[in-house]
Amino acid sequence: MFKKTYLSATLAALLSHLPYASAATNGDLQSIREQIQQLKQSYEQRIAQLEQRLQQAESAGKRAEAVAEQAQATAQQTVVSPAAASGTNAGEGAFNPAISLILGGTYGSLQQDPAVPATGFAMNPNMGHAQGFNLGESELGIAANIDVNYRGVATLALDPAGGVSVENAYVQTSALGNGLNLKFGRYFSGMGYLNEQHAHAWDFVDQPLVYAALWGNQLGEDGLQVKWLAPTDIFIELGAELGRGRGFPGSDRVKNGAGSGVLFAHIADDIGIEHSWRAGVSLHQTRAENRISDGVPDLPGTVGGVSNSFSGDSQTAGLDFVWKYSPNGNIRDRYVKVQSEYFRRKEIGSLTYDLATANIADSYSVTQSGWYLQGVYQFMPHWRTGLRYDRLDPGIASIGPLNAGNVIGNYAFNPTRTSVMLDYSPSEFSRLRLQLARDNSRQGLPDNQLFLQYIMSLGAHGAHTY
Amino acid sequence: MRKILALLLLLAWALPAHAALNVFACEPEWAALTQILAGDQASIYTATGALQDPHRIEARPSLIAKARRANLVVCTGAELEMAWLPVVLRESGNSAIHPGSSGYFEAANAVHMLDIPARLDRADGDVHARGNPHIQTDARNFLPIADALSQRLTQLDPANTTHYQNRLAAFQQQWRAALKKWERQAAPLKGTTIVVQHKGFPYLNNWLGLQEITALEPKPGMEPSAAYLGQVLSQLKLHPAKMVLRAAYQDARPSQWIAQRAHIAAVELPYTVGGNDAASNLFSLFDDTIARLLTGAQ
Numbered sequence: 001m002f003k004k005t006y007l008s009a010t011l012a013a014l015l016s017h018l019p020y021a022s023a024a025t026n027g028d029l030q031s032i033r034e035q036i037q038q039l040k041q042s043y044e045q046r047i048a049q050l051e052q053r054l055q056q057a058e059s060a061g062k063r064a065e066a067v068a069e070q071a072q073a074t075a076q077q078t079v080v081s082p083a084a085a086s087g088t089n090a091g092e093g094a095f096n097p098a099i100s101l102i103l104g105g106t107y108g109s110l111q112q113d114p115a116v117p118a119t120g121f122a123m124n125p126n127m128g129h130a131q132g133f134n135l136g137e138s139e140l141g142i143a144a145n146i147d148v149n150y151r152g153v154a155t156l157a158l159d160p161a162g163g164v165s166v167e168n169a170y171v172q173t174s175a176l177g178n179g180l181n182l183k184f185g186r187y188f189s190g191m192g193y194l195n196e197q198h199a200h201a202w203d204f205v206d207q208p209l210v211y212a213a214l215w216g217n218q219l220g221e222d223g224l225q226v227k228w229l230a231p232t233d234i235f236i237e238l239g240a241e242l243g244r245g246r247g248f249p250g251s252d253r254v255k256n257g258a259g260s261g262v263l264f265a266h267i268a269d270d271i272g273i274e275h276s277w278r279a280g281v282s283l284h285q286t287r288a289e290n291r292i293s294d295g296v297p298d299l300p301g302t303v304g305g306v307s308n309s310f311s312g313d314s315q316t317a318g319l320d321f322v323w324k325y326s327p328n329g330n331i332r333d334r335y336v337k338v339q340s341e342y343f344r345r346k347e348i349g350s351l352t353y354d355l356a357t358a359n360i361a362d363s364y365s366v367t368q369s370g371w372y373l374q375g376v377y378q379f380m381p382h383w384r385t386g387l388r389y390d391r392l393d394p395g396i397a398s399i400g401p402l403n404a405g406n407v408i409g410n411y412a413f414n415p416t417r418t419s420v421m422l423d424y425s426p427s428e429f430s431r432l433r434l435q436l437a438r439d440n441s442r443q444g445l446p447d448n449q450l451f452l453q454y455i456m457s458l459g460a461h462g463a464h465t466y
Numbered sequence: 467m468r469k470i471l472a473l474l475l476l477l478a479w480a481l482p483a484h485a486a487l488n489v490f491a492c493e494p495e496w497a498a499l500t501q502i503l504a505g506d507q508a509s510i511y512t513a514t515g516a517l518q519d520p521h522r523i524e525a526r527p528s529l530i531a532k533a534r535r536a537n538l539v540v541c542t543g544a545e546l547e548m549a550w551l552p553v554v555l556r557e558s559g560n561s562a563i564h565p566g567s568s569g570y571f572e573a574a575n576a577v578h579m580l581d582i583p584a585r586l587d588r589a590d591g592d593v594h595a596r597g598n599p600h601i602q603t604d605a606r607n608f609l610p611i612a613d614a615l616s617q618r619l620t621q622l623d624p625a626n627t628t629h630y631q632n633r634l635a636a637f638q639q640q641w642r643a644a645l646k647k648w649e650r651q652a653a654p655l656k657g658t659t660i661v662v663q664h665k666g667f668p669y670l671n672n673w674l675g676l677q678e679i680t681a682l683e684p685k686p687g688m689e690p691s692a693a694y695l696g697q698v699l700s701q702l703k704l705h706p707a708k709m710v711l712r713a714a715y716q717d718a719r720p721s722q723w724i725a726q727r728a729h730i731a732a733v734e735l736p737y738t739v740g741g742n743d744a745a746s747n748l749f750s751l752f753d754d755t756i757a758r759l760l761t762g763a764q
Binding site: 151172174175176177178179180181227228229230231232233234235236237266268269270273276278324328329330331332333381382426427428429462463464465466 | 514515517518519521522523524525526527528530531532534535548549550551552553556557558559560561562564588591592687688689715717
């Protein structure tokens with residue numbers, strides 16, 4: 001502090017004398033150098049003296065503490081200042097953002113080929129599972145306040161096969177006030193409950209079937225989100241998003257304006273100190289343009305399936321609910337978390353059957369839905385167990401007459417899955433998990449699955465959301 | 467739809483706007499102190515209970531809703547609330563209480579911190595860069611904190627400056643008298659050897675001269691295993707302690723295990739206001755703490 005001020009004063013003095021100095025003789029220069037040297041020495045001495053006095057004040061303060069109570073208060077005040085000063089780091093590194101790295105990996109053992117999609121969902125994304133030892137996605141997170149108005153967050157997913165993808169890269173306002181929060185860039189949509197959570201915060205190795213089939217695990221958007229929190233005692237939050245709609249169920253299009261829209265509302269409260277809950281509704285709307293799916297089974301029974309293309313409107317409504325309980329509200333020891341979500345999607349448009357050969361287009365509409373119910377129980381510190389049930393309904397499609405003999409409209413099968421997990425977290429930063437699942441999502445191909453997983457986090461560890 | 471709107475309007479209208487300041491206190495001790503210093507000028511919400519581990523709180527929506535309307539957030543700071551407060555403040559959409567603004571108060575800034583780690587490594591457990599955050603166990607710390615907090619109240623609500631100044635003066639007088647009483651009562655505790663379950667008592671030790679032999683947690687925040695407790699037990703044979711201390715929110719089993727085998731007293735301290743029935747305010751918190759320590763030391 002002192003040093004900086006004196007140094008800048010010296011520099012200022014130097015600069016103001018510069019024109020004269022350049023005109024001066026060598027002898028003058030020599031004397032100026034000596035003067036500067038003397039100045040420097042005297043300031044250094046003074047700084048040393050000041051530091052010494054500060055130390056003396058400190059120790060004097062400590063002695064006084066023991067002597068009298070009146071002196072004690074002042075002593076503490078003198079002691080405070082150096083403590084406060086030491087908290088401020090100097091140098092370029094002081095403004096480095098918070099950096100976190102998540103390391104994850106799984107071992108998977110499956111009885112069936114994971115490339116087979118859930119029955120009735122061949123035109124949806126098939127997230128599948130990886131067999132054997134796998135490096136999961138490592139996630140690099142960087143976050144910091146940009147200035148008084150904005151905060152920036154970037155999450156880069158490092159793919160095990162190489163390559164980096166941008167999972168999140170958004171800017172959040174911090175100065176709007178009035179309960180308003182604006183976010184823009186690439187973010188996970190605020191709809192539903194699980195959608196905003198990053199993979200390392202999931203309670204199971206995989207997402208519920210309904211998230212895998214209807215959202216390709218998670219709905220990420222490029223766009224902007226506005227949320228408003230009501231000034232009420234109970235938590236009421238309303239949100240709206242406009243996005244590009246690049247991911248499933250939308251498809252990347254070249255157009256002006258918004259490609260997708262989301263509306264959501266959350267209401268939440270506590271009941272005493274032990275219970276808390278949150279309920280929400282969400283609406284999502286987008287449009288698909290030539291959304292191509294390969295390997296879709298058909299009525300003629302083409303081996304390996306056919307490639308279809310869908311164009312049309314997609315509307316999804318969702319309900320989510322979570323309830324948490326912890327004795328005395330102390331989540332460190334024990335807690336129970338029960339959550340459930342339901343999504344229902346209606347798609348209306350036109351389907352082109354068998355792009356490779358037949359290439360027949362006609363109207364197509366279907367309503368798909370799905371839900372899950374899961375409970376997680378931390379029965380002692382560091383140990384949790386969980387149970388989840390998933391169910392999907394592929395719906396009965398109405399198919400235009402041209403494709404009535406080609407496209408399967410009614411699968412008459414509901415994919416289901418039951419998963420149990422046990423995890424152990426030696427600390428807040430590490431977690432080891434075992435998961436067993438009985439996967440009945442593919443008709444006639446029941447699958448017993450086993451997963452082992454580790455999730456470790458290094459560096460800055462941001463706070464988790466509810 | 468119309469009904470919902472009407473309900474929303476009604477809720478918005480029904481908000482209490484009588485008190486000058488809406489205060490969001492992170493821990494019960496700061497709620498109690500704010501209450502003493504502001505009186506009826508503040509309506510105070512306490513975010514955590516005495517039986518909750520303040521390190522491990524979830525950023526529940528209810529906390530976000532309360533922070534939305536707060537004019538002042540009063541917390542310990544020093545990273546104690548690191549796992550939840552940043553989310554609460556960010557999601558609240560309330561720019562008045564962001565860190566660095568006048569609506570954000572950290573008590574730890576007003577006191578001299580102890581146990582500042584020489585190195586920062588997660589291998590050392592839950593260490594806090596700015597020092598041990600459990601500052602409320604030394605009653606002397608409340609004087610500089612009250613002073614700083616009262617100044618902040620005045621800054622936010624200058625119309626009531628004299629009100630705050632009078633209350634501060636009254637508190638200081640009462641607290642100094644109480645400190646004298648507590649220090650007299652606790653005089654026999656000086657040099658008493660103790661074991662702690664969690665490293666949460668350096669300020670208490672510093673104040674009353676208790677001598678900490680060791681902690682039951684192998685690393686701060688890490689649950690002790692049976693094997694580790696066995697090690698502590700053999701350590702206690704060499705360096706006997708009078709009692710084992712734990713905070714009200716901590717699991718009783720590890721201290722009871724040690725207490726039974728080492729034949730020492732297991733003392734549960736209220737740790738903050740509301741930690742037990744007797745500790746119903748700041749004064750009785752320390753009355754009860756000292757009474758329990760004296761009983762344990764016998």
